[in-house]
Amino acid sequence: MTRTELETPHGRCLIIDLGDPQIASLPAAEQVLAKALGEIRQRELVAGRTALRELLGTREAILADDRGAPVLPAGFVGSISHKGSRAAAIVAPAGLGHIGIDLELAVAPRQPIGRRILTADEQRTIGDDGRAVTLHFAIKEAIYKAVDPIVRRYVGFTEVSLVVGPPGECSVTVVDRSALPVTIEAWWTELEGHWVATARARRR
Numbered sequence: 783m784t785r786t787e788l789e790t791p792h793g794r795c796l797i798i799d800l801g802d803p804q805i806a807s808l809p810a811a812e813q814v815l816a817k818a819l820g821e822i823r824q825r826e827l828v829a830g831r832t833a834l835r836e837l838l839g840t841r842e843a844i845l846a847d848d849r850g851a852p853v854l855p856a857g858f859v860g861s862i863s864h865k866g867s868r869a870a871a872i873v874a875p876a877g878l879g880h881i882g883i884d885l886e887l888a889v890a891p892r893q894p895i896g897r898r899i900l901t902a903d904e905q906r907t908i909g910d911d912g913r914a915v916t917l918h919f920a921i922k923e924a925i926y927k928a929v930d931p932i933v934r935r936y937v938g939f940t941e942v943s944l945v946v947g948p949p950g951e952c953s954v955t956v957v958d959r960s961a962l963p964v965t966i967e968a969w970w971t972e973l974e975g976h977w978v979a980t981a982r983a984r985r986r
């Protein structure tokens with residue numbers, strides 16, 4: 783098992799690679815969740831829940847809400863992402879907004895996703911930089927996980943526009959503020975060949 787801890791502006795983050803995640807290591811209620819999934823999703827669930835539980839310092843089961851988000855113990859907010867055998871989790875005290883995390887390979891996308899996930903402004907800024915496309919994707923997925931628990935609806939990739947600076951810096955503009963009444967912050971870094979993106983959102 784490998785583990786890397788990160789302090790981010792949105793909470794404490796843990797990235798783990800369990801090698802061979804085992805359902806038997808989960809609390810009984812989570813085993814029920816896991817058994818309903820296919821093999822790959824089972825391994826993801828074990829790794830993500832293991833990272834989140836370690837950050838929380840709990841042995842309690844972490845179930846999922848009706849939209850798929852993890853249900854944190856009272857007093858905490860948190861989020862999970864997986865990529866291959868790695869999982870990332872983030873936790874923060876409740877009260878400052880909902881948070882999200884995403885982990886992606888820091889390489890150009892295998893499919894041409896740029897036109898689907900980028901606003902016209904972002905497409906102009908990025909040009910043909912494929913790694914910038916996956917970085918924008920990671921930041922927007924982290925944003926989605928922070929925003930969905932507030933608005934409880936699908937949020938499209940072009941509902942927010944990013945200006946991505948050097949590591950740690952990203953400004954977020956909500957394109958239609960009445961359709962998406964939230965304030966969003968985002969952060970990112972590159973770690974061991976992966977983008978790690980985090981976000982925090984609050985109702986405006």
Ligand SMILES: CC(C)(COP(=O)(O)OP(=O)(O)OC[C@H]1O[C@@H](n2cnc3c(N)ncnc32)[C@H](O)[C@@H]1OP(=O)(O)O)[C@@H](O)C(=O)NCCC(=O)NCCS
Nearest residue numbers: 827849850851852862863864922923926927930937938939
């Ligand atoms: C839900 C979604 C963000 C998951 O991302 P992914 O890259 O497929 O998968 P990841 O491994 O990064 O994340 C999966 C985790 O997201 C979390 N998640 C799922 N639904 C969620 C929701 N509605 N809200 C918050 N977190 C959610 C879960 O913890 C899940 O892991 P688990 O089932 O093991 O607990 C993605 O599939 C999706 O539907 N995106 C919607 C569109 C979007 O991102 N728009 C951008 C708006 S700016």
